[in-house]
Amino acid sequence: MNPIVLHDLTLGYDGHPAVHHLSGVFEAGSMTAVVGPNGSGKSTLLKGLTGILHPLGGRIDRGNLKTSRIAYLPQAAEIDRSFPITVLDVVSLGLWHHVGMFGGLTSRHWQQARQALGSVGLSGFETRAIGNLSAGQFQRVLFARLLLQDCSVILLDEPFTAIDERTTADLLDVVRGWHAEKRTIIAVLHDMEQVHLFFPRTLMLAREPIGWGDTAEILTPENLQLSRRMCEAWDEAAEVCLIGEP
Amino acid sequence: MIHLFHFFLGPFQDFAFMRHALVACLALALGCGPVGVLLVLKRMSLVGDALSHAVLPGVAIGFLVSGLSLYAMTLGGIVAGLAVALVAGVVARFTLLKEDASFAAVYLMSLALGVLIVSLRGSNIDLIHILFGTILAVDDADLILVACISSITLVTLALIYRPLVVECFDPGYLRSVGGWGAMMHFIFLVLVVLNLVAGFRALGTLMAVGLMMVPAASARFWAREVWSMALVAVFIAMLSGYTGLILSFYVNLPSGPAIILTAGLCYVCSVIVGIHGSVYSRRRLGLHLGG
Numbered sequence: 001m002n003p004i005v006l007h008d009l010t011l012g013y014d015g016h017p018a019v020h021h022l023s024g025v026f027e028a029g030s031m032t033a034v035v036g037p038n039g040s041g042k043s044t045l046l047k048g049l050t051g052i053l054h055p056l057g058g059r060i061d062r063g064n065l066k067t068s069r070i071a072y073l074p075q076a077a078e079i080d081r082s083f084p085i086t087v088l089d090v091v092s093l094g095l096w097h098h099v100g101m102f103g104g105l106t107s108r109h110w111q112q113a114r115q116a117l118g119s120v121g122l123s124g125f126e127t128r129a130i131g132n133l134s135a136g137q138f139q140r141v142l143f144a145r146l147l148l149q150d151c152s153v154i155l156l157d158e159p160f161t162a163i164d165e166r167t168t169a170d171l172l173d174v175v176r177g178w179h180a181e182k183r184t185i186i187a188v189l190h191d192m193e194q195v196h197l198f199f200p201r202t203l204m205l206a207r208e209p210i211g212w213g214d215t216a217e218i219l220t221p222e223n224l225q226l227s228r229r230m231c232e233a234w235d236e237a238a239e240v241c242l243i244g245e246p
Numbered sequence: 247m248i249h250l251f252h253f254f255l256g257p258f259q260d261f262a263f264m265r266h267a268l269v270a271c272l273a274l275a276l277g278c279g280p281v282g283v284l285l286v287l288k289r290m291s292l293v294g295d296a297l298s299h300a301v302l303p304g305v306a307i308g309f310l311v312s313g314l315s316l317y318a319m320t321l322g323g324i325v326a327g328l329a330v331a332l333v334a335g336v337v338a339r340f341t342l343l344k345e346d347a348s349f350a351a352v353y354l355m356s357l358a359l360g361v362l363i364v365s366l367r368g369s370n371i372d373l374i375h376i377l378f379g380t381i382l383a384v385d386d387a388d389l390i391l392v393a394c395i396s397s398i399t400l401v402t403l404a405l406i407y408r409p410l411v412v413e414c415f416d417p418g419y420l421r422s423v424g425g426w427g428a429m430m431h432f433i434f435l436v437l438v439v440l441n442l443v444a445g446f447r448a449l450g451t452l453m454a455v456g457l458m459m460v461p462a463a464s465a466r467f468w469a470r471e472v473w474s475m476a477l478v479a480v481f482i483a484m485l486s487g488y489t490g491l492i493l494s495f496y497v498n499l500p501s502g503p504a505i506i507l508t509a510g511l512c513y514v515c516s517v518i519v520g521i522h523g524s525v526y527s528r529r530r531l532g533l534h535l536g537g
Contacts, residue, residue, distance in 0.1 A: 052421055084469065084472060101425060
């Protein structure tokens with residue numbers, strides 16, 4: 001497994017940078033929290049890492065890792081929850097790498113999907129429509145799909161936002177399991193206590209990178225204050241920049 | 247008993263044109279059912295409508311070049327429909343206009359052009375035939391065309407079913423695993439155009455989209471998975487085709503509107519008594535509608 005190396009990376013939309021001149025390394029098998037105020041470029045960074053968004057400047061060195069083998073959990077809003085599809089069907093999509101666009105699923109595949117569903121605590125939900133699930137249950141379904149994807153790099157964008165404590169604890173166990181298996185994990189988080197307790201590495205963003213290193217060294221009161229100040233500055237700047245936009 | 251049989255089957259035993267019309271409807275239902283369901287799930291119901299109008303100038307040019315010739319009109323319709331889908335898609339992708347707005351703009355231009363071309367040459371009767379179809383004059387060549395298009399539709403859908411469904415439900419995931427989202431979307435639009443062109447001869451450009459959208463919208467109330475929704479939609483479309491033809495035979499109604507109105511009746515029933523999310527099922531569960 002290779003590290004993911006960022007070389008002077010700038011990412012953004014329509015030429016406006018959201019991540020500015022970021023350099024550093026996500027070591028193979030590391031578990032990193034990405035923190036920072038809203039609009040600081042955290043989600044943009046994840047989109048860049050998946051390859052969905054192309055850099056405006058600099059580059060991302062993923063070694064020989066194909067972008068299709070990077071598991072990515074976006075913010076839940078991008079999924080149509082009213083779509084008529086069963087829980088087990090959604091989970092089984094995690095096997096895409098094995099069955100591809102056209103292949104059929106064998107009984108062993110279905111067995112794997114059921115096991116994944118069991119390990120996120122949703123046994124018995126196989127034939128339920130996803131529209132009938134709570135937000136927490138649906139997030140468990142998406143984690144089961146991530147389990148099946150079996151990728152060495154896993155990106156999570158605010159995976160525990162609007163999720164209750166019990167579900168968060170269960171899903172954090174899944175994430176720690178991945179860490180124990182030496183997978184590289186990069187998660188956007190807002191809960192600083194979670195970051196302190198579970199994430200050894202932290203990258204703090206606020207328009208510019210503020211710090212990247214061991215969590216205890218990055219999550220200092222001074223840094224948090226700095227990021228808040230830069231956030232305020234960012235908001236004022238954003239108002240000016242938004243003129244002329246749709 | 248024999249009287250009943252004769253009532254329901256007699257017209258098809260006695261008249262070849264009724265048999266032709268029925269087979270055309272059943273074949274159309276097979277293709278239009280699943281395509282309509284996917285349009286509904288993609289929230290593109292009105293795009294189907296737009297595309298059905300968009301084929302008109304192509305049909306009209308075919309008509310202008312070679313009269314009421316099946317092949318010229320079909321080819322023209324397919325080319326015009328695809329051109330509109332492509333232009334609207336490109337505008338949506340590269341400008342700030344959303345896909346529905348760009349579709350509306352392009353199809354209206356297309357429709358106006360079509361009406362203009364037909365009125366330059368044909369009589370009003372021809373225009374009526376093209377807009378509303380002549381299902382009772384479906385001949386063998388029409389049947390072969392409809393059957394081919396339905397077969398192509400079903401085989402293609404079977405092949406690209408998985409990426410197409412994922413593209414509807416979670417396009418981000420398809421992108422992240424490297425699926426061909428844009429390609430699937432375009433192949434699907436081609437199927438929509440093909441089915442509308444298959445329907446235009448029998449039902450007319452205005453009514454063809456009815457057999458696609460109305461059963462599909464009804465099916466949402468009866469099924470909870472894409473494949474079962476498609477089956478329900480096909481069933482409703484077939485039932486509407488048959489009932490509409492029987493009605494038009496005995497009550498002397500124009501067949502196209504009779505078929506679509508029968509489907510409409512199925513839709514109204516589904517909205518009221520369907521088992522998933524209908525007025526009745528929501529009431530029975532003790533849910534109330536949001537203010």
